[in-house]
Amino acid sequence: MTGDRSRTSYQASAAGLARRTLGALLGAGSTAMVAEHVERAADPGAALAAVRIIGADAFAPALLAGAALHARDAEAVRVALTALPASDHTPPAPPAGPEAAWLMAWRDWGTVTLLTVLTGRDTDGVTAARPTAPTAGGDGADWASWSVRMGQLCTLALPGLDGPVHEAARGAPLGLARGATRATLRRDYPTAARIVRWLAWLRAEGVALPLDPAPLVEHIAQMAAGDRTALDTAIARRLLAGPSAYEPSDRTGT
Structure with a gap:
């Protein structure tokens, strides 16, 4: 209890x-x-x-x-x-x-x-x-579970970060597109919002995508509820606006 x-x-x-x-x-x-x-x-x-x-x-x-x-x-x-x-240690990837x-x-x-x-x-x-590093699999038979796991790492889909998770996203846009579409069709909007953030990040990086994530983001935003999902879709919108629409701050305010 x-x-x-x-x-x-x-x-x-x-x-x-x-x-x-x-x-x-x-x-x-x-x-x-x-x-x-x-x-x-x-x-x-x-x-x-x-x-x-x-x-x-x-x-x-x-x-x-x-x-x-x-x-x-x-x-x-x-x-x-x-x-x-x-x-303080590095756990192995599942x-x-x-x-x-x-x-x-x-x-x-x-x-x-x-x-x-x-x-x-x-x-x-x-x-x-x-x-x-995450295991590969975005374009393989296990794309569904892989895309969900990538969605659980969506807080890394931000400017200023790059590493093996981001390389995994770059290497499997189709798996992410499938995962976001599948979650949307299942009306699992929190999962869809997390995965579509990676598609928005890839678009901001100039990576060619198998679908346009913008309509998907808008659909999820209209259908979903909850503060966390609202934040995910708002971040995706900002990413889709492109780097010219935002500038990472190099200042710490007071």
């Missing part, structure tokens, strides 16, 4: 932070939304966990809307990664190792990497080793 309450508290807090992040991405709300989410939380522990769950997407307003990363937000992310430290640990390790890597990029300095001892 306690575990169930904890999970519910974490999920609710993560939804609240996703809502704040979406507001900042759209130019509304506070410019120190991560810090205020933690400072105003009734359950600070759940709020810090939410920062780790949202991960690199907390930087989306700075990366995609030209906003400066507020110094208080940078500090809040550091505190979250210190209170709930990233793994099926060789547990999927949950591998996914979290990649998300933590993205968060720490962008924190360093956006602040222009080290992260005061906060580190995250880059995990092992």
Whole structure:
């Protein structure tokens, strides 16, 4: 029962932070939304966990809307990664190792990497080793499960990040297109939104795609519900607008 309450508290807090992040991405709300989410939380522990769950997407307003990363937000992310430290070892990619640990390790890597990029300095001892590369399979028989796993790594589909997961996306746009289409037809809009982010990222990278992701993004945005999915579709829209529509900030705000 306690575990169930904890999970519910974490999920609710993560939804609240996703809502704040979406507001900042759209130019509304506070410019120190991560810090205020933690400072105003009734359950600070759940709020810090939410920062780790949202991960690199907390930087989306700075990366995609030209906003400066507020110094208080940078500090809040550091505190979250210190209170709930990233793994100090590199878990193997599934099926060789547990999927949950591998996914979290990649998300933590993205968060720490962008924190360093956006602040222009080290992260005061906060580190995250880059995990092992994902297994291939996007264009093979297992494209369905592979695309879902890639969707679970959609917080890496942001400017300023590049690595083996991104190479996997570049190497299998057809698998991602199939996965996004399949999830949409099944009305699994959260999964569809996560996968279509990779298609939007690939379009921003200039990669040829087997379908135009823009109508799919709009359909998902109209049909889906939930703060997390709304954030995913808003990020996809920004990515589809192209690099000329956003400039990653090299400043930390005050």
